[in-house]
Amino acid sequence: MCKAITPGIDYSLYLVTGRELLPEGITYIESLKQAIEGGVTVVQVREKKADTGEFLQIARESKELCDQHNIPLIVNDRIDIALAIRATGVHLGQTDMPVAVARSLLPPDTIIGVSCNTPEQVEKAVQDGADYVGLGAVYGTQTKDVSGKIIGPRKVGLRLEKLDGTNVKSVVIGGIKTSNVLRTLHVSVSTSGRTVDGVAVVSDIVASKTPRESARTLASLVKAFKLASSAPALARPFSRQLSDSLLHDAAALLDVVRKHSPLIHQITNTVVTNQSANATLALGASPIMATSPYEMEDLQKATGALLINFGTITDKEGMLQAGKFANLNKKPVVFDPVGVGATAYRRSTASELLNTWQASIIKGNAAEIGALADSVEVQAKGVDSGGSFKDPAAVIRQLARKERCVVVLSGVVDYITNGEDVVALHNGHPLLGQITGSGCMLGTAVATFAAAERLRTLESEGKGADEEGKLVSGDMLVAAVGGVLALTVASELAAAREDVKGSGTFLPALIDELGKLTPEVIASRAKAEVFSP
Ligand SMILES: Cc1ncc(COP(=O)(O)OP(=O)(O)O)c(N)n1
Numbered sequence: 001m002c003k004a005i006t007p008g009i010d011y012s013l014y015l016v017t018g019r020e021l022l023p024e025g026i027t028y029i030e031s032l033k034q035a036i037e038g039g040v041t042v043v044q045v046r047e048k049k050a051d052t053g054e055f056l057q058i059a060r061e062s063k064e065l066c067d068q069h070n071i072p073l074i075v076n077d078r079i080d081i082a083l084a085i086r087a088t089g090v091h092l093g094q095t096d097m098p099v100a101v102a103r104s105l106l107p108p109d110t111i112i113g114v115s116c117n118t119p120e121q122v123e124k125a126v127q128d129g130a131d132y133v134g135l136g137a138v139y140g141t142q143t144k145d146v147s148g149k150i151i152g153p154r155k156v157g158l159r160l161e162k163l164d165g166t167n168v169k170s171v172v173i174g175g176i177k178t179s180n181v182l183r184t185l186h187v188s189v190s191t192s193g194r195t196v197d198g199v200a201v202v203s204d205i206v207a208s209k210t211p212r213e214s215a216r217t218l219a220s221l222v223k224a225f226k227l228a229s230s231a232p233a234l235a236r237p238f239s240r241q242l243s244d245s246l247l248h249d250a251a252a253l254l255d256v257v258r259k260h261s262p263l264i265h266q267i268t269n270t271v272v273t274n275q276s277a278n279a280t281l282a283l284g285a286s287p288i289m290a291t292s293p294y295e296m297e298d299l300q301k302a303t304g305a306l307l308i309n310f311g312t313i314t315d316k317e318g319m320l321q322a323g324k325f326a327n328l329n330k331k332p333v334v335f336d337p338v339g340v341g342a343t344a345y346r347r348s349t350a351s352e353l354l355n356t357w358q359a360s361i362i363k364g365n366a367a368e369i370g371a372l373a374d375s376v377e378v379q380a381k382g383v384d385s386g387g388s389f390k391d392p393a394a395v396i397r398q399l400a401r402k403e404r405c406v407v408v409l410s411g412v413v414d415y416i417t418n419g420e421d422v423v424a425l426h427n428g429h430p431l432l433g434q435i436t437g438s439g440c441m442l443g444t445a446v447a448t449f450a451a452a453e454r455l456r457t458l459e460s461e462g463k464g465a466d467e468e469g470k471l472v473s474g475d476m477l478v479a480a481v482g483g484v485l486a487l488t489v490a491s492e493l494a495a496a497r498e499d500v501k502g503s504g505t506f507l508p509a510l511i512d513e514l515g516k517l518t519p520e521v522i523a524s525r526a527k528a529e530v531f532s533p
Pocket residue numbers: 014016044046076077091092093094096113114115116133134135136144171173200
C-alpha cells in the first residue's frame with residue numbers, strides 16, 4: 001500500500017503510559033489529563049499486562065481525552081487496537097509485526113514508529129518506511145528490563161547518522177528525566193548536526209504525584225533546548241585577524257577572576273592537591289578540594305566551576321555526583337582524564353563519567369586525548385604522553401564533535417578546539433615538563449577561567465542566560481584559551497627569573513608569577529595561530 005504524506009507530529013515530549021507506576025490517590029485518566037495540560041505533545045498507550053478488552057477500554061478513554069486536547073495518540077504493539085480506536089499511529093518493537101505488514105493493514109496516514117537499539121536497526125527502520133524511531137535505552141530504568149541494551153547518551157549520535165537525508169523523526173527513551181534531559185539532548189547529535197525531535201518518558205511523569213508540573217518542567221527544558229540550538233551559531237566568525245580579539249577576551253577573564261574570586265571545586269589527585277589549590281589562590285580564585293559524594297549537591301550550587309581530575313582515581317562516586325549536580329546547576333565542568341589510556345579501569349571509568357555528565361572542556365596530553373578519541377597513534381607512558389599527533393587539529397576536532405565540548409590538547413604547542421576552529425598556542429617553558437602536576441595545574445587554570453567566562457556572560461547578558469536551553473553560559477573556547485595562556489605565560493616569566501635555578505625553585509616562582517599576572521601581560525605575550533576548517 002502506498003504511504004500518504006503524514007501529518008506533522010510534534011515529538012517534543014512523548015509520554016508513554018504506565019498504569020502500574022501511578023502513585024496512590026491519582027487515577028490513570030487524571031494523571032494523563034494533567035500530563036497533557038503540562039505540555040505533553042504526543043501520547044502512546046502502552047499496556048503490557050492488560051487483556052484485549054481492558055487494553056481496548058484504556059485506549060478508548062485515552063483517545064477521547066487526547067482528542068479533546070488535539071494530542072495524537074499512538075498504540076503500543078497492537079494493530080487491532082489502533083484500528084479499533086482510529087489511533088494516530090502504532091509503535092512497533094523489533095519482534096512485533098513488520099512495518100510493511102502493519103502499513104498494509106492500517107489506514108494510509110497512520111504513523112508508524114519503530115524501537116531501535118542499534119544503528120543497523122535504525123537503517124532497517126528507514127528502509128522499511130518507519131515515520132519515526134524510538135532510540136533506546138539511553139540510560140538504565142526501573143520501568144522495563146533493558147539489561148544489555150543501554151546505549152548511553154554519547155552513542156545516540158551514531159544512530160542519528162542513519163537518519164541523514166531522510167525525514168524520519170526520532171525520540172530518545174529510557175531513563176530520561178528532568179535532571180538529565182538537557183544533557184541528553186545536548187549530546188544526542190550526529191556528526192552532521194542532526195538532533196533528536198523529542199524525548200519519550202514514562203516514570204518521570206507517570207510516577208509523579210504532580211504529573212502536570214513534571215510534564216511542564218520537561219516540556220520547557222525541551223523547548224528551551226530547541227530554541228537555543230536553532231538560534232544562529234554564537235561562535236565568533238573566526239579568522240586569523242580575529243584571533244587578536246579572542247586573545248584579548250581570553251586574557252581579560254583574569255580581571256573577572258580577581259573581581260569575583262569564584263569557588264573552584266576540584267576533585268583532583270593526591271599528588272597535586274596542594275599545589276593546584278595554591279595555583280587557584282594565586283590566580284585570584286578560591287579552591288575547594290572536596291571529594292565526598294554526600295556534599296556534591298550542596299557544593300555545586302555554590303561553585304563557579306568544577307574540575308574533575310582522576311589522577312589517583314579513588315573518588316569515583318564523588319566524581320559522578322559532582323558532575324551531575326554541576327550540570328544541573330549549569331556550572332562548567334572541566335575533565336582531566338589523567339592517564340586514561342594506561343589501564344582498562346581508567347578507560348571504563350572515563351566512559352562511565354562521560355555517560356553520566358556533560359564535560360564543558362576536556363583537557364589532556366596526546367596519549368590521553370588519543371585514548372578518548374580511539375586513536376592509537378600516541379601511546380601512554382604511565383600518566384605521561386609518549387609523543388604527538390601528525391595532525392593534532394584533526395584529532396581534537398573529531399573528539400570535540402564526538403563529546404560535544406571544547407578539547408584542550410597540551411604539549412609543547414597547546415591546541416584548543418570547539419570542534420570547528422582550532423587555536424594553537426606556542427607559549428610555555430620546558431621547565432613545566434620537569435615538575436609533577438603542571439598538567440593538573442593547567443586543568444585548574446582552565447576551570448578557573450571557565451568560571452570567569454560564565455560569570456562574564458551572566459554579567460553582560462543578564463542572569464536569564466543561565467535559564468536558556470544550554471548547559472553552560474559563555475564561550476568555553478575563550479575560557480580554555482585564557483586558562484592555558486595564564487599558566488604558560490606565567491611559566492615563561494618564572495623561568496626567566498634570576499632566582500630560578502631549576503625545577504625546585506621553578507615551582508614556587510611559578511605560583512608567584514601566576515599571582516602577578518595581568519591581562520595585559522597575557523595578551524602581549526600570547527603567541528597564537530588560528531585554523532578554521
Ligand atoms: C517511543 C518508544 N520507543 C521505544 C519503545 C519500546 O517499544 P518495544 O520495543 O515495543 O518495547 P515495549 O514497549 O513493547 O516494551 C516504546 N514503547 N516507545
